[in-house]
Amino acid sequence: MSGPRARPPALVALAAAGAAAFLLLPLAGLAWRAPWSSLGAELADPGARTALRLSLVCSLWAAALSLAAGLPLAWVLARVPFPGRRLVRALVLVPLVLPPVVGGVALLLAFGRRGLLGPPLEAWFSVRLPFTTAGAVVAETFVALPFVVVTAEAAFRGADRRYEEAARTLGARPGVVLRRVTLPLARPALVAGAALAWARALGEFGATITFAGNAPGRTSTLPLEVYLELEAGRLRSAIALSLVLLAVSVAVLVALRDRWLRAL
Amino acid sequence: MRRRARPAAAALVALALAGCGGGGGGSRRLTVLAASSLTEVFSELGRQFERAHPGVEVAFGFASSSSLAEQVVQGAPADVFAAADEASMARAVAAGRARDPRVVARNRLAIVVAPGNPAGLSSLADLARPGLVVVLCAPEAPCGRLAAAALDRAGVALEPASREPNVKAVVAKVVLGEADAGIAYETDVRAAGARVQGVAVAGVDDPSLEAVYATAVVAGTADAPLARSWVDFVASPAGQAALARAGFRTP
Numbered sequence: 133m134s135g136p137r138a139r140p141p142a143l144v145a146l147a148a149a150g151a152a153a154f155l156l157l158p159l160a161g162l163a164w165r166a167p168w169s170s171l172g173a174e175l176a177d178p179g180a181r182t183a184l185r186l187s188l189v190c191s192l193w194a195a196a197l198s199l200a201a202g203l204p205l206a207w208v209l210a211r212v213p214f215p216g217r218r219l220v221r222a223l224v225l226v227p228l229v230l231p232p233v234v235g236g237v238a239l240l241l242a243f244g245r246r247g248l249l250g251p252p253l254e255a256w257f258s259v260r261l262p263f264t265t266a267g268a269v270v271a272e273t274f275v276a277l278p279f280v281v282v283t284a285e286a287a288f289r290g291a292d293r294r295y296e297e298a299a300r301t302l303g304a305r306p307g308v309v310l311r312r313v314t315l316p317l318a319r320p321a322l323v324a325g326a327a328l329a330w331a332r333a334l335g336e337f338g339a340t341i342t343f344a345g346n347a348p349g350r351t352s353t354l355p356l357e358v359y360l361e362l363e364a365g366r367l368r369s370a371i372a373l374s375l376v377l378l379a380v381s382v383a384v385l386v387a388l389r390d391r392w393l394r395a396l
Numbered sequence: 397m398r399r400r401a402r403p404a405a406a407a408l409v410a411l412a413l414a415g416c417g418g419g420g421g422g423s424r425r426l427t428v429l430a431a432s433s434l435t436e437v438f439s440e441l442g443r444q445f446e447r448a449h450p451g452v453e454v455a456f457g458f459a460s461s462s463s464l465a466e467q468v469v470q471g472a473p474a475d476v477f478a479a480a481d482e483a484s485m486a487r488a489v490a491a492g493r494a495r496d497p498r499v500v501a502r503n504r505l506a507i508v509v510a511p512g513n514p515a516g517l518s519s520l521a522d523l524a525r526p527g528l529v530v531v532l533c534a535p536e537a538p539c540g541r542l543a544a545a546a547l548d549r550a551g552v553a554l555e556p557a558s559r560e561p562n563v564k565a566v567v568a569k570v571v572l573g574e575a576d577a578g579i580a581y582e583t584d585v586r587a588a589g590a591r592v593q594g595v596a597v598a599g600v601d602d603p604s605l606e607a608v609y610a611t612a613v614v615a616g617t618a619d620a621p622l623a624r625s626w627v628d629f630v631a632s633p634a635g636q637a638a639l640a641r642a643g644f645r646t647p
Contacts, residue, residue: 237572246573261555262574263529345558345569346534352559363462363485363561364536 135311137262159378166375174372179348180357184376187334187354194233194272195330201273202280202325207314209281216267221285224362228278236342243343267344268351272333279328287321288314327388331381423451429468431461431480431609432564433503436587437642438478444638445629449544452622453608460537460562462484468493468614475623478611478630481538485610497612500630501644503581504606505539505546508570508588515576520550520597523577531575532564534559539566542605543579548572550599583606583643609644 253259261267337355344351361370442454461484469491479485490493533540566578585594613623
């Protein structure tokens with residue numbers, strides 16, 4: 133439900149139009165140079181299809197893991213006072229500001245063969261992350277997780293606590309309050325956070341190529357493929373692949389918006 | 397408060413603009429786009445060149461030869477282009493953006509391993525040992541193309557754990573211990589110092605398996621004589637000596 137139509141001040145309208153143009157112009161540039169006639173052939177390429185499938189699988193896993201790990205963390209940060217909470221809150225944002233390539237190196241130093249946790253992981257669980265699809269998911273989750281934490285924490289903090297208190301006085305146990313009151317109230321923010329996390333994971337490049345390497349079918353997601361096409365001087369193919377990435381993400385985000393956000 | 401903020405903002409903008417202009421103060425500026433494997437040696441040659449040409453400032457852009465070729469073809473403002481492979485240079489020449497390329501050095505492949513060569517590798521065939529984690533350059537990069545050709549000629553079938561975007565990334569994976577071995581250039585192994593060790597292998601001394609470095613003047617340079625003298629300098633005895641010290645082979 134939208135409010136009464138507002139007439140924007142001229143300056144605001146101008147700035148808004150400028151911002152929209154700034155975002156749209158590069159896309160127009162891509163569309164302008166896109167090899168529309170051979171787009172089908174570029175996309176029928178088995179390498180491109182493998183990369184697209186891998187991108188979708190990895191990014192969906194990363195979004196799911198970000199939700200699974202991010203929601204509890206966001207809830208604790210929002211509701212449980214503990215010493216060092218401000219520090220933890222700041223640390224959660226680190227993957228947002230860290231250059232992704234450095235994030236990839238950091239992941240190697242933590243989960244790599246010579247890393248802090250890599251040797252026990254391999255000895256006890258036979259898990260090796262670098263150069264594997266699991267590693268690509270870990271890299272994407274590392275950069276995507278903060279989006280869930282930040283949006284969910286703001287929602288948990290901003291929620292009207294009286295609904296939860298009412299549920300409790302009516303005899304609901306804490307788990308029931310969380311499931312039936314807190315989470316539904318925060319749903320718009322959770323969906324937005326998950327969508328942002330997924331989109332960030334889908335476009336992830338630096339941490340993935342550094343931590344998981346580039347192995348076709350295992351870790352070569354679409355952004356890696358695009359980069360290597362550019363390196364090889366195949367601009368048309370790189371643009372075609374980027375357009376696919378763009379189309380898929382816009383389609384999913386628009387669908388999400390219609391399904392989840394409009395009614396709210 | 398509000399009034400005082402304005403001059404401050406104006407000063408900031410002026411500063412930012414001045415920064416963008418890169419205040420060379422009327423000096424001549426030479427922009428060299430060069431393959432990343434030339435980073436160390438070209439930086440050193442740049443200092444020598446500036447000493448020999450007072451008032452000249454040499455600015456470098458290091459990246460993979462193929463992306464630099466793309467920049468040159470798209471008309472990036474540069475004076476000299478130095479590529480690590482003939483294909484990239486040929487693209488710039490074919491587009492009419494680079495003139496008279498001159499070959500200045502060659503580079504040979506080597507196996508790169510951890511110090512002490514713990515796996516005891518001595519040939520390309522050893523790389524196919526089961527359980528060995530091997531990384532190569534991506535086939536899009538010159539080092540990947542050459543490595544694939546060398547393996548092919550040696551009859552070695554190899555599924556690398558990763559095809560890294562450039563040769564420095566291959567060395568980095570060995571330095572970090574993520575990979576047991578990789579194929580890189582001799583000069584990269586030398587540049588990495590004591591953190592890795594190179595294994596010279598038979599079968600990579602064929603000229604067709606060597607990286608060929610060429611420099612050329614970029615068409616449309618604002619200072620053709622200066623660009624020409626850089627190309628001459630790299631080919632001069634002093635330039636060749638610096639390249640040899642870095643492990644490059646003579647053209």
